[in-house]
Amino acid sequence: MQNKSIWLEGYNELDYEIINKDQICDVLIIGGGITGLSTLYNLKNSKLNIILADASLIAHGLSGHTTGKINYLQELIYSDILKKYNYETAKLYYESQIDSINKIKEIIKKEKINCDLEKVTSYLYTNKENEIEKIKKEKELLNSFGANIKEENKEIPYINYLYAIKAINTYVFHPVKYLLALKEICLKSNKKIYEKTKITNILKEGEYYICKANNFKIKAKKIIIASHYPSFLFPYFFPIKANIEKSYISASLSKKRDITAINSKKPTISIRYHKNWLIYLTNSSNISNNINEKKNYLDHLNKIKKLNLKAEYIWKNDDIITLDKIPYIGSLKKEDNTFLIGTGYNTWGMTNGTLASLILSDLILGKVNKYTTLCNPLRVINLKNTKDIIINLFSNSKGYLESKINKNKDWYENIEFKNNLAIYKEKNQEYIVYNKCPHMGCSLIFNEIDKTWDCPCHASRFTKEGICIKGPSTKDIKYK
Numbered sequence: 001m002q003n004k005s006i007w008l009e010g011y012n013e014l015d016y017e018i019i020n021k022d023q024i025c026d027v028l029i030i031g032g033g034i035t036g037l038s039t040l041y042n043l044k045n046s047k048l049n050i051i052l053a054d055a056s057l058i059a060h061g062l063s064g065h066t067t068g069k070i071n072y073l074q075e076l077i078y079s080d081i082l083k084k085y086n087y088e089t090a091k092l093y094y095e096s097q098i099d100s101i102n103k104i105k106e107i108i109k110k111e112k113i114n115c116d117l118e119k120v121t122s123y124l125y126t127n128k129e130n131e132i133e134k135i136k137k138e139k140e141l142l143n144s145f146g147a148n149i150k151e152e153n154k155e156i157p158y159i160n161y162l163y164a165i166k167a168i169n170t171y172v173f174h175p176v177k178y179l180l181a182l183k184e185i186c187l188k189s190n191k192k193i194y195e196k197t198k199i200t201n202i203l204k205e206g207e208y209y210i211c212k213a214n215n216f217k218i219k220a221k222k223i224i225i226a227s228h229y230p231s232f233l234f235p236y237f238f239p240i241k242a243n244i245e246k247s248y249i250s251a252s253l254s255k256k257r258d259i260t261a262i263n264s265k266k267p268t269i270s271i272r273y274h275k276n277w278l279i280y281l282t283n284s285s286n287i288s289n290n291i292n293e294k295k296n297y298l299d300h301l302n303k304i305k306k307l308n309l310k311a312e313y314i315w316k317n318d319d320i321i322t323l324d325k326i327p328y329i330g331s332l333k334k335e336d337n338t339f340l341i342g343t344g345y346n347t348w349g350m351t352n353g354t355l356a357s358l359i360l361s362d363l364i365l366g367k368v369n370k371y372t373t374l375c376n377p378l379r380v381i382n383l384k385n386t387k388d389i390i391i392n393l394f395s396n397s398k399g400y401l402e403s404k405i406n407k408n409k410d411w412y413e414n415i416e417f418k419n420n421l422a423i424y425k426e427k428n429q430e431y432i433v434y435n436k437c438p439h440m441g442c443s444l445i446f447n448e449i450d451k452t453w454d455c456p457c458h459a460s461r462f463t464k465e466g467i468c469i470k471g472p473s474t475k476d477i478k479y480k
């Protein structure tokens with residue numbers, strides 16, 4: 001069994017270019033996941049000089065670790081939006097998802113991308129009595145928007161349910177094949193893509209943003225933050241507007257079926273098939289909870305075993321959950337389209353990352369987009385959301401406080417803490433790091449499975465040697 005995403009299998013030796021001199025451009029896109037690459041793709045025929053920089057490799061972030069569903073049946077999201085806003089807003093979000101699904105299909109068809117796109121039937125189900133009414137309401141709401149959602153009574157493999165509904169026009173694909181194809185198309189259109197190129201500082205000087213990129217500078221008139229969680233706190237102070245949800249996913253050999261399924265209530269169970277692989281997701285929780293990763297990992301494997309399956313790949317992923325279940329896409333500065341962001345996809349980033357690319361490319365080109373107001377990241381957080389803000393702050397601080405107080409976890413085997421340092425011992429060797437995430441100062445949790453230091457507040461990750469391998473932190477925690 002391999003501790004890696006099935007989507008990254010076979011992509012160990014990719015060609016890439018690292019920045020090797022200072023650069024000036026019209027637009028700098030920071031991040032080469034579905035948001036950044038789809039935006040670059042939409043802008044590929046413009047005369048703008050555009051650079052995309054990724055700290056790692058294209059598609060190796062969250063987009064390379066998803067379940068790869070392209071789906072508008074997203075738990076109870078439309079009822080949630082209806083509660084927080086109104087019918088029109090819920091309907092507009094539905095339309096945004098349909099448009100995004102159509103956009104992905106259109107790109108795949110036009111560019112003849114071989115990324116295993118398949119039409120599937122998707123189920124939303126529950127095995128709890130008190131959830132049935134909620135799912136029925138979601139069905140009615142979706143049908144009032146024009147969707148064709150029906151009840152299901154037949155058996156759904158690997159799923160025990162009391163009540164389920166189904167949608168037929170939904171899809172699955174291989175996210176890494178899709179993104180690597182977009183990369184090739186953009187390179188052929190003479191757009192620059194730098195990988196292993198981390199942006200660590202952004203300063204505004206006159207009409208340019210000056211960005212530190214490894215040991216070089218990129219001067220850009222406009223910036224698009226497509227890096228998932230933004231590394232900076234201001235403007236915007238993101239931590240009070242979102243929390244992070246993590247889950248474990250595995251791939252086991254199984255009979256192929258053209259379905260996906262997800263339950264309506266956390267903790268999430270989600271399935272899809274890819275060729276003869278069953279992709280199974282469990283153990284979802286707020287990143288600040290269930291911080292013993294070895295336990296989560298073993299727990300997931302136990303669940304797989306009970307289904308008589310054998311996981312060949314296992315990995316974890318995390319995504320940003322917004323307060324109102326609508327993504328944050330657009331300008332971070334009022335009446336100024338030079339500093340843009342696309343994030344907060346509530347675990348539905350294949351559609352919402354594509355939606356972001358449509359909004360962001362229109363903002364860059366000065367075009368009107370139907371969904372700009374819906375997703376405006378500066379939208380006023382209304383009073384209906386106060387409870388959510390408090391819950392969000394509480395759950396986020398829980399990670400911070402727990403990381404500070406309870407350092408000597410009883411599950412740690414080879415870890416020692418000394419003042420502000422943490423020491424991991426392996427085969428007579430000591431790896432010493434600063435036990436503080438450079439992003440917002442949380443203490444770190446040692447992940448016994450991947451041998452990494454993970455931040456329980458905002459999901460930054462560091463190798464045992466202290467090198468930052470995942471943001472929002474842009475700095476290492478190396479000691480000497």
Ligand SMILES: Cc1cc2nc3c(=O)[nH]c(=O)nc-3n(C[C@H](O)[C@H](O)[C@H](O)COP(=O)(O)OP(=O)(O)OC[C@H]3O[C@@H](n4cnc5c(N)ncnc54)[C@H](O)[C@@H]3O)c2cc1C
Nearest residue numbers: 031033034035055061062063066067068069199348349350
């Ligand atoms: C368990 C799980 C399952 C999911 N399954 C689905 C699904 O089936 N369908 C669906 O629609 N969505 C799904 N999602 C959500 C989806 O995976 C994400 O929303 C989406 O991949 C986010 O894309 P992104 O482009 O914003 O981020 P990423 O793909 O992470 O891209 C961001 C990139 O920015 C780079 N970066 C970060 N910091 C810097 C920096 N300082 N300088 C330069 N580059 C930087 C990173 O290296 C990374 O490559 C799932 C999420 C989870 C947690």
